[in-house]
Amino acid sequence: xxxxxxxxxxxxxxxxxxxxxxxxxxxxxxxxxxxxxxxxxxxxxxxxxxxxxxxxxxxxxxxxxxxxxxxxxxxxxxxxxxxxxxxxxxxxxxxxxxxxxxxxxxxxxxxxxxxxxxxxxxxxxxxxxxxxxxxxxxxxxxxxxxxxxxxxxxxxxxxxxxxxxxxxxxxxxxxxxxxxxxxxxxxxxxxxxxxxxxxxxxxxxxxxxxxxxxxxxxxxxxxxxxxxxxx
Amino acid sequence: xxxxxxxxxxxxxxxxxxxxxxxxxxxxxxxxxxxxxxxxxxxxxxxxxxxxxxxxxxxxxxxxxxxxxxxxxxxxxxxxxxxxxxxxxxxxxxxxxxxxxxxxxxxxxxxxxxxxxx
Amino acid sequence: xxxxxxxxxxxxxxxxxxxxxxxxxxxxxxxxxxxxxxxxxxxxxxxxxxxxxxxxxxxxxxxxxxxxxxxxxxxxxxxxxxxx
Numbered sequence: 001x002x003x004x005x006x007x008x009x010x011x012x013x014x015x016x017x018x019x020x021x022x023x024x025x026x027x028x029x030x031x032x033x034x035x036x037x038x039x040x041x042x043x044x045x046x047x048x049x050x051x052x053x054x055x056x057x058x059x060x061x062x063x064x065x066x067x068x069x070x071x072x073x074x075x076x077x078x079x080x081x082x083x084x085x086x087x088x089x090x091x092x093x094x095x096x097x098x099x100x101x102x103x104x105x106x107x108x109x110x111x112x113x114x115x116x117x118x119x120x121x122x123x124x125x126x127x128x129x130x131x132x133x134x135x136x137x138x139x140x141x142x143x144x145x146x147x148x149x150x151x152x153x154x155x156x157x158x159x160x161x162x163x164x165x166x167x168x169x170x171x172x173x174x175x176x177x178x179x180x181x182x183x184x185x186x187x188x189x190x191x192x193x194x195x196x197x198x199x200x201x202x203x204x205x206x207x208x209x210x211x212x213x214x215x216x217x218x219x220x221x222x223x224x225x226x227x228x229x230x231x
Numbered sequence: 232x233x234x235x236x237x238x239x240x241x242x243x244x245x246x247x248x249x250x251x252x253x254x255x256x257x258x259x260x261x262x263x264x265x266x267x268x269x270x271x272x273x274x275x276x277x278x279x280x281x282x283x284x285x286x287x288x289x290x291x292x293x294x295x296x297x298x299x300x301x302x303x304x305x306x307x308x309x310x311x312x313x314x315x316x317x318x319x320x321x322x323x324x325x326x327x328x329x330x331x332x333x334x335x336x337x338x339x340x341x342x343x344x345x346x347x348x349x
Numbered sequence: 350x351x352x353x354x355x356x357x358x359x360x361x362x363x364x365x366x367x368x369x370x371x372x373x374x375x376x377x378x379x380x381x382x383x384x385x386x387x388x389x390x391x392x393x394x395x396x397x398x399x400x401x402x403x404x405x406x407x408x409x410x411x412x413x414x415x416x417x418x419x420x421x422x423x424x425x426x427x428x429x430x431x432x433x
Contacts, residue, residue, distance in 0.1 A: 003256075004256050007252060007255060007256060008252060011248045011251060011252055012248065014248070015244045015245060015247070015248040018244055019232075019237075019240055019241055019244050020232065022240055022244075023232045023236045023237075023240055026281060027236065028233075028235055028236040028239060028240065028280070028283065029235070029283055029284060029285035030285070031281070031282060031283065031284050031303075031304060032284075033284070033304060036306065037304050037305065037306050040305060040306070041290065041302050041305065045292055045295060051291060051292045051293065051295055052290070052291050053290040053291070053292070053302070053305045054290055054305045054308050054309055054312070057305050057306060057309040058309045058312060058313075062309060065313060066313070069313045069316065069317060072317055072320060073316065073317070073320050076320040076321060076323065076324045077320065077323070079324055079327075080323050080324050080327045083324070083327040083328060083331055084327055084330065084331070087330070087331075087334060088334070089330075089333070089334040126291075127289075127291065129312075131312060131315075131316050135316075193292075193295050194293075194295060213316070217319075220323050223327075224323070224326070224327070224330075227330075
């Protein structure tokens with residue numbers, strides 16, 4: 001018990017030292033936009049047509065990092081499915097859902113899917129984008145898994161969606177290489193800023209990322225609940 | 232050091248320190264993953280707080296042709312958007328490994344796991 | 350930033366301190382999982398005060414809904430007490 005208090009005091013002193021060093025070298029709020037960030041905020045809307053600057057940075061200006069992140073997500077969800085093959089342990093069961101939970105979940109799940117689709121479709125106009133949209137869709141499937149008894153997914157549908165979305169994303173990048181001579185470059189017209197059909201290939205990339213992240217998280221939740229292959 | 236700097240730099244550093252403390256003083260593998268998760272949240276707040284500019288607003292130009300206003304730095308926000316999603320990916324893989332350890336050895340206590348031979 | 354926002358941030362910082370102490374000192378793992386969800390929600394409000402709405406939506410949906418779902422499904426295998 002006294003050892004825990006000693007560890008706590010030493011780490012708090014260390015943290016206080018780092019805090020004072022940080023606020024001496026980088027005072028809070030005194031940042032100045034220079035270099036690359038200044039180019040993105042001043043000429044980003046005229047180049048690409050999307051009025052959300054963070055979305056333009058993530059999909060086009062730094063598009064290769066997003067491709068790397070989609071790869072890391074795919075690898076860890078596949079490794080999770082491989083780790084849990086053939087699990088034979090007894091686990092505590094979730095309690096049987098009551099009538100209110102079952103009916104409420106059945107009426108609420110399509111509305112949550114509609115909201116998730118709105119979030120990733122308007123990624124270039126309002127805050128949000130592909131990643132939170134896909135996670136909201138996975139949340140609606142989590143609701144269905146918890147409130148309906150004996151709810152099963154057809155694994156073929158989920159894995160086919162995920163594989164198709166990932167392949168189409170790389171194909172859009174290769175089309176950019178063919179037309180504009182740079183991988184994941186913008187090859188459609190930019191249009192008028194502020195309209196739904198504008199900003200080149202940004203809506204297409206976010207639709208594909210939304211499908212991919214949603215089906216991956218649903219597959220991970222299904223594997224954790226069922227515990228292995230159940231064909 | 233004024234009060235704003237104390238909150239917006241102090242709370243993330245406090246979360247990182249408490250995450251390290253939880254990992255150091257527990258013997259349960261599941262609780263170590265909980266400590267790792269709060270450390271991840273703390274680091275993301277610290278990166279976004281380094282890009283704040285006083286008196287500026289969010290980087291979305293909703294009234295595009297009329298007004299040209301001061302916005303905060305968008306590059307740390309793009310980095311943190313990626314980092315949050317990668318955080319759940321490695322958390323899911325860690326939980327799958329803990330489930331396998333519990334199945335094979337029957338316990339998730341690291342002191343008992345050290346005594347078991349191959 | 351204005352005075353009201355600073356006072357609100359101080360109250361949220363006290364909530365974070367309370368939640369981390371509960372997570373460190375409890376022996377019931379389900380209460381630890383719920384404290385982790387509270388810390389994620391307060392982080393999402395901090396992102397909104399720091400003028401980053403994209404990051405706030407992502408952290409709210411990931412930290413509050415999906416991470417808690419992963420932890421609770423894994424808790425069914427491991428058992429609720431820390432020292433068994």
